[in-house]
Amino acid sequence: MSERDGRTRRRGEELISAIHAAVLQEVLEVGVGRLTMDGIAKRAATARTTLYRRWSDPIEVLVDALYHAHPVEEPTPGADDLRGDLIRALQLMVKWTLSPAGLAVAAILTDPKGSAKVSDALFEKVFANRGGTFTSTVLRHYAERGHFPAELLTPVVADIGEALITKRLLDTGKPPTDTDLAAIVDQAILPAIGLMPAKPE
Amino acid sequence: MSERDGRTRRRGEELISAIHAAVLQEVLEVGVGRLTMDGIAKRAATARTTLYRRWSDPIEVLVDALYHAHPVEEPTPGADDLRGDLIRALQLMVKWTLSPAGLAVAAILTDPKGSAKVSDALFEKVFANRGGTFTSTVLRHYAERGHFPAELLTPVVADIGEALITKRLLDTGKPPTDTDLAAIVDQAILPAIGLMPAKPE
DNA sequence: GAAGTAAGCTACAGTCGTGTATCTAATTGC
DNA sequence: GCAATTAGATACACGACTGTAGCTTACTTC
Incomplete structure (x- = not known):
């Protein structure tokens, strides 16, 4: 080394x-x-x-x-590609989740015992640093630019992507593929902000 | 006793x-x-x-x-109330999650170590018994009756409710209230099957 | 009631993790 | 080079959990 x-x-x-x-x-x-x-x-x-x-x-x-540990990479919404930026945000989340620190955080968050002492230190460092969730950074960006009604961006909606990824990881133990991420964006996130994808397939 | x-x-x-x-x-x-x-x-x-x-x-x-342990209670879709049945299905899930067995299962599923030996026994008993997820029972029922296009009922969509509840539990450690459940149904599930709620409020 | 079964106790040697105390020797800074 | 640090290696007494063995005694059955 x-x-x-x-x-x-x-x-x-x-x-x-x-x-x-x-x-x-x-x-x-x-x-x-x-x-x-x-x-x-x-x-x-x-x-x-x-x-x-x-x-x-x-x-x-x-x-x-x-x-x-290295800080969490932040999604940086680009020009005019909500769908693509959402997918990239989810890819970032998956990437972080699979990093040593991400896996450790997962192990901690889900440990029945490790509540008080660790979780506090965690939230301060890992989560407070980042603005919030991965997709919400992107969603806020496009809501501010009028791509969809801002009042649709509720806490629930901001959580959809991360929640589905988390569940998939818990259920299967394997990270979602890019196809899975696209499905999440098309079938869950976009509809929630009033944008049905043109023709999924 | x-x-x-x-x-x-x-x-x-x-x-x-x-x-x-x-x-x-x-x-x-x-x-x-x-x-x-x-x-x-x-x-x-x-x-x-x-x-x-x-x-x-x-x-x-x-x-x-x-x-x-007592088996998981199954949601029983009623007459003609998709929204209400979805909320009830989520309530069932929350209720089960908070039962001793549910909490234990959560502790197991999220344990880095307890993968092989326990998880297998678990899936066979706890999950295979039930048809699948809580909300999907309800969703399938109404899709078959033409309340919404059946092709919108993808695996991702079937997971939305459970995923959001799981995330809330992980994040806050507290069970979602009925208001939270209603928000999940209105803001995430119904839009995903093409039914924007008329006017939530 | 007598006989069989199984719960509850106690004891044991073995292993693993804990904190602490010592000693040594490698590395750094001047 | 020499002195100050500090990593690395033992060693120790303590406590927790393990698996097993042997015994007593409460319950069940017929």
Whole structure:
């Protein structure tokens, strides 16, 4: 991977990002409930002592890792292609969901136990940063430009795309294909804002 | 609770349902990943030995509990009230979701670890039994009677209601109110089948 | 009532994770 | 180069859960 000449001991930044990667990996395999200092240390090939010097329990390590994860990419609505921009927004969501941080967030959000401590830290970092949902950025853009009546852009409507993707992930465990995304846009989102697609097929 | 005269020892049916209730409760509090024979036994106020006589690990106890849980109530579309029937179907879903078994299923489906072993047993019992989703029963009923074009009833459309409820539960942790359900029906489901609500308000 | 069944208890050795304390040696900064 | 850091390796006592074994005693059945 990165250059690690003859050195045998990682320090500072290098060590920490290895640990961050390790927690995220670990949470995927064992879930939030079974995160242990031991497991993280072993996966990061470091000593438990090193972890305790910086954090006091596995959840802290996890939160820290998420805090330092790459931020969520934002959809940038283009010229005049509502349908295309919606699909791209959903693609962004799928892409993020499949990133280590996204998968970890999913594992956390759905953990019965990990409510208080983690979720708060999460919402502050991951969600507050982003304006809201992926599609709503796009929808707001086009509503402001009069492509459809702004009063149709309710919270429910803003959630449709993300909700359907989430459900598909839960049901099948597999990410939706681009065809699936197009179907979601054509059959659920566009109708909700009063735009029936011309002829789906 | 039930009549337990002077008896000090539960047996058979009575004992087993106490254990079933205990696993379901336990899985809510600690998650699937942290289910232990010990925890279940303590909560059911029985001895670990008693559990081992019947099951060999906590997951087996859980699967058995779900298998014996009350089946999912089915929506029964009525005379001529698509909107009302949809709302009732969603109410049924919410109701089931909040039942001990429903909450346990949610905990399982979303657990990174509990995929293989549990999910299979689950789908066979919980989902295969029911025809499919809650709203699709209703939608199919009205599509067959020509209330809207049957080709609009795609898999995506059939999922809209359930998806939005699931997302709301994940996001807020609280069940949607009847007003929320009505909004879902009016703003997402009905438009998708080509029926814009006359004037919601 | 007597006999069979099964629940409830206690005990045990084994494994795994926890925090803490020590010691060592690699890396960095001057 | 030398001193200050700090990663990495043990080691430890503690507690939780495991699976099994052996025993007592409450319930059921005939």
